[in-house]
Amino acid sequence: MNENIVYDAIVVGTGISGGWAAKELCENGLKTLVLERGPMVEHIVDYKTMNWDPWDMPYKGELSREDKEKYPKQGRLGWAPKDDVKHFFVNDLEHPYQETKRFDWIRGYHVGGRSITWGKQSYRWSDIDFEANKKDGHGVDWPVRYKDISPWYDKVETFIGVSGQNLGLEQLPDGKFQPPMELNCVEKEFQESLGNNFDDGRLLTIGRAAHITEKTTRFEGRGTCQYRNRCWRGCPFGGYFSSNSSTLPAAERTGNMTLRPNSIVHEVIYDENLKKATGVRVIDAITHKKHEFKGKIVFLCASAMASVGILLQSKSKSFPNGMGNNHDQVGRNIMDHHYQVGASAKVDGYLDKYYKGRRPNGFYIPRFVNLGANTERESFIRGFGYQGGASRGNWSEMVAEVGYGEALKEVLAKPGGWEIGMSGFGEILPYHDNRVTLSNDKKDKWGLPQLDFDVEFKENELNMRESIKKEAKAMLEAAGFRDVQEYDNDTGPGLGIHEMGGARMGHSSKTSVVNRNNQVHxxxxxxxxDGAFMTSASCVNPSLTYMAFTARAANHAAQQFKQHKFS
Structure with a gap:
C-alpha cells in the first residue's frame, strides 16, 4: 500500500463498532482505510465449520489436548472456545496479558471480530440508565440522554434487523422490531406465573435478538434466520447481524473503503504543530514490518481494552502518559456485567409438547429492582435482568439406567423432560481504581507492552449477585417447578464479555476522555x-448502544469533514 496517501478517515477494528464506522463514513463519501489486526474472514467463504454436524468433530466439539494448551485463560471458562469455533478466538499464548486481579478477556482477532460470535441480544438504554450516575453519585454524568440517541437506535435496528416485542416499559424503551420469535410452552407458563405471583411489574418476554425473522428488501444480501443455532460459526444465510454480512459489504459497495487485515495499530500519531492526529502506526502481524498510514480522522473501534491500549501507547510531548490522558483518566473505570449467576429447575409435564428447530434466542426478564415504590433494595444500587430458556432435557442424564439393545434405542429416540434456567446480567459500577495499565516489562511477540488488569467486584456487586440468585430461585419456585438450584460460578469481571470503560464519555477532560460526540477532548x-467510551454499564447487552453511538459519531465526523474542520 502507498503510505503517502492521506485518507479522509482511518477506522481501527472491524467488529460491531468498526463495521458501523466504516459503513457510515464510506456512505458519506469519505475515502476510508479500515485496519484489522487479524486475518481476513470473508462472508460465507471463510465460515469453514458452518455446516458441521456433531459427528464431524473428532472430540464431540471439545478441544484436543494440544489445542487446550493454547487457551489457558479462555479455556478456564468451560464453554469457549470449542473445536468448531476455535479459529474465532485468539490463542492466549500468542496474545498474552497480565492480571493483577483475574480478568477473563475474551477476544477474536479477525475481520468481523466478535460480531461473528456475539449473542445478538439487542436492547436500548433508557434515561434511567443515562441519568443514574448523576442521581446516585457514582461515576460522572453522561453528557447525552435518550432523546439524543433514540433516532440512531432507530437507524441501527432498521438496518441490522432486530426481532422482538414492544412492551411500553420505561426501563426498556421500545424499538423498530421484526416479528418476535415464539416462546415455548414452559416459557409461557413461567410468563403467566410472573404476572400472577408478583406485584412489582416483573414480566417475561422473548429476547430482542439481531436476527431477521421476516424478509424485506432492505436487508441486501441477507436471508432470514434458519433456526440452526450455529450462529457463532458464522451464518451463511446472513440471518443474524455481523460486520461481515452487513456493514462491511455496505461500505465496500460505495467504492470508498480500503480494507487491510493483519495490521496491528499500536499508536495514533499526534502532530505537535497542527495539534491534531495525522494517522496511525501499524505493525504487520505476519511480516512484523512497520508502517505509517495517514488520515484526517481516526476512529478507534478496536474493542474497549484494545482501544485503551492504543491510547496509552500514543505518547507525545503533549501527551506523555498517552493520548487524552493528561488527567489520568485513560484506562480507569473498567466495567463489565454480572454473568454466570442465577438458578435452574426441572419441570413436570408437557411430555407431549415439542418444538421445531433450534431457536437461537431465549426469554428475557427486564430489570424490576430499584425502580421506585416496592421495587427498592437496600443492599445495592442499580439493577439486573435475566436471560434464560426452557428446553427438553439431555438424554445423557438417563444413560446410566437405560439398559441396552432395543431398550436403549427406544429411550435415545425420545427427548427427555423439560428443564428451565436463567442467568442474571447485572450492572457493575464505574470505580476509579478498576483499571487497566501497560505492563512495565511484559511484551508480546511484536514488542508491544501487554495490558495489565486490576479490576474486581466490590460490595455493591457482591450484594447484587446474592439478590440475583435469590430472586431467580423465588421466581422458579413460585411457578411450581421442582429441584430449584441456585448457582454462582467462580468468576470475575470480563466473563460477561461486555467489557466497558477506560476512555469514558463526559463533560470535561479532567474527569473523562471523550466528549458527547465521542471525540477525544x-x-x-x-x-x-467501542465499549471504551461507556460512562456506566446499565444491565442490558451493550452492542446495540455501541452501534447507535458509532453511527451518530461517524455522521458527526462526516459533517465536520465536509465543513473542513479537520483539514
Missing amino acids: DVPNVYVT
Missing part, C-alpha cells in the same frame, strides 16, 4: 466508539 479528530 484534547484531540477532536480522534473518535472512540
Whole structure:
C-alpha cells in the first residue's frame, strides 16, 4: 500500500463498532482505510465449520489436548472456545496479558471480530440508565440522554434487523422490531406465573435478538434466520447481524473503503504543530514490518481494552502518559456485567409438547429492582435482568439406567423432560481504581507492552449477585417447578464479555476522555466508539448502544469533514 496517501478517515477494528464506522463514513463519501489486526474472514467463504454436524468433530466439539494448551485463560471458562469455533478466538499464548486481579478477556482477532460470535441480544438504554450516575453519585454524568440517541437506535435496528416485542416499559424503551420469535410452552407458563405471583411489574418476554425473522428488501444480501443455532460459526444465510454480512459489504459497495487485515495499530500519531492526529502506526502481524498510514480522522473501534491500549501507547510531548490522558483518566473505570449467576429447575409435564428447530434466542426478564415504590433494595444500587430458556432435557442424564439393545434405542429416540434456567446480567459500577495499565516489562511477540488488569467486584456487586440468585430461585419456585438450584460460578469481571470503560464519555477532560460526540477532548479528530467510551454499564447487552453511538459519531465526523474542520 502507498503510505503517502492521506485518507479522509482511518477506522481501527472491524467488529460491531468498526463495521458501523466504516459503513457510515464510506456512505458519506469519505475515502476510508479500515485496519484489522487479524486475518481476513470473508462472508460465507471463510465460515469453514458452518455446516458441521456433531459427528464431524473428532472430540464431540471439545478441544484436543494440544489445542487446550493454547487457551489457558479462555479455556478456564468451560464453554469457549470449542473445536468448531476455535479459529474465532485468539490463542492466549500468542496474545498474552497480565492480571493483577483475574480478568477473563475474551477476544477474536479477525475481520468481523466478535460480531461473528456475539449473542445478538439487542436492547436500548433508557434515561434511567443515562441519568443514574448523576442521581446516585457514582461515576460522572453522561453528557447525552435518550432523546439524543433514540433516532440512531432507530437507524441501527432498521438496518441490522432486530426481532422482538414492544412492551411500553420505561426501563426498556421500545424499538423498530421484526416479528418476535415464539416462546415455548414452559416459557409461557413461567410468563403467566410472573404476572400472577408478583406485584412489582416483573414480566417475561422473548429476547430482542439481531436476527431477521421476516424478509424485506432492505436487508441486501441477507436471508432470514434458519433456526440452526450455529450462529457463532458464522451464518451463511446472513440471518443474524455481523460486520461481515452487513456493514462491511455496505461500505465496500460505495467504492470508498480500503480494507487491510493483519495490521496491528499500536499508536495514533499526534502532530505537535497542527495539534491534531495525522494517522496511525501499524505493525504487520505476519511480516512484523512497520508502517505509517495517514488520515484526517481516526476512529478507534478496536474493542474497549484494545482501544485503551492504543491510547496509552500514543505518547507525545503533549501527551506523555498517552493520548487524552493528561488527567489520568485513560484506562480507569473498567466495567463489565454480572454473568454466570442465577438458578435452574426441572419441570413436570408437557411430555407431549415439542418444538421445531433450534431457536437461537431465549426469554428475557427486564430489570424490576430499584425502580421506585416496592421495587427498592437496600443492599445495592442499580439493577439486573435475566436471560434464560426452557428446553427438553439431555438424554445423557438417563444413560446410566437405560439398559441396552432395543431398550436403549427406544429411550435415545425420545427427548427427555423439560428443564428451565436463567442467568442474571447485572450492572457493575464505574470505580476509579478498576483499571487497566501497560505492563512495565511484559511484551508480546511484536514488542508491544501487554495490558495489565486490576479490576474486581466490590460490595455493591457482591450484594447484587446474592439478590440475583435469590430472586431467580423465588421466581422458579413460585411457578411450581421442582429441584430449584441456585448457582454462582467462580468468576470475575470480563466473563460477561461486555467489557466497558477506560476512555469514558463526559463533560470535561479532567474527569473523562471523550466528549458527547465521542471525540477525544484534547484531540477532536480522534473518535472512540467501542465499549471504551461507556460512562456506566446499565444491565442490558451493550452492542446495540455501541452501534447507535458509532453511527451518530461517524455522521458527526462526516459533517465536520465536509465543513473542513479537520483539514
